[in-house]
Amino acid sequence: MTAERIDGKAFAALLRERVGALATQFEHKAGRKAGLAVVLVGEDPASQVYVRSKHKATVAAGMESFEHRLPADTSEADLLALVEQLNADEAVDGILVQLPLPGHLDDQAVIAAISPDKDVDGFHVTNAGRLAVGQSGFVPCTPLGCMMLLTDRLGDLSGLEAVVIGRSNIVGKPMAQLLLDANATVTIAHSRTKDLPGVVKRADIVVAAVGRAEMVKAEWLKDGATVIDVGINRLPPAEGEEKGRLVGDVDYAGAEGVASAITPVPGGVGPMTIAVLLRNTLVAAYRNAGLAVPEIL
């Protein structure tokens, strides 16, 4: 079998288009644009690239983008003061503080300061709790994007065996909860799991989110599995290359021969993360403006 390539980039483009159309409707109804504030502390080059592409995508979708770039030695008090200012700003519907923060700043304390109703990353404990008990809030962008790809491809997930590899608060845990809500039978595997290949072999759906280049091998997969690769790892440069290639957590070339469908890296889950961020921001805007959130969002 040659697996179908799940084109996250194309799916994300469609989602951004739909969000853009609804953002225009929002502007007519609310008399203002939806707004996303992105805060970047320090000069990490990879973070700068992400923040720039978020800004471009936000503006392209007809929303307002507020960028705040702070020096690497910003104090926690100054960062918290900025978050408070954004919480109070009626033009700001969503707030994203780019993680990881420089070492002297406490990620959790900063996330806790963001108003849960503007926490479009879905990282605040209030939103994690809402997801855990089935209340509506904000769901982290990467796992929500993975669910969109899965349900688009498989429809009803009821009774399917899903194995999530990785237990982070940002991907693994919320991913498992979304799969459970969709009636899949869910296993969360991690670095201490015994016989990981044997566990993965049961899975109709594999979500790999461990951050180890090409760790998941073709031989681990059940025939016809659907594979969602969340990893983005840069390999060391080969001879004559300036930068190493980007690869996922799954050995794509091998998995292609066993899986029925698989997301590539790049062009799979990554673009979905940004598209869902815009989606969450528009949802926040409707809610903050006291307007009904359109069903198709």
Ligand SMILES: Nc1nc(=O)c2c([nH]1)NC[C@@H]1CN(c3ccc(C(=O)N[C@@H](CCC(=O)O)C(=O)O)cc3)C=[N+]21
């Ligand atoms: N508060 C916060 N929220 C985040 O959502 C957040 C964050 N901090 N810190 C960093 C990570 C990483 N992240 C990505 C988003 C898009 C791509 C993406 O679009 N990747 C493309 C291109 C990859 C490339 O060429 O570098 C792809 O996979 O095809 C990747 C990674 C969001 N993050």
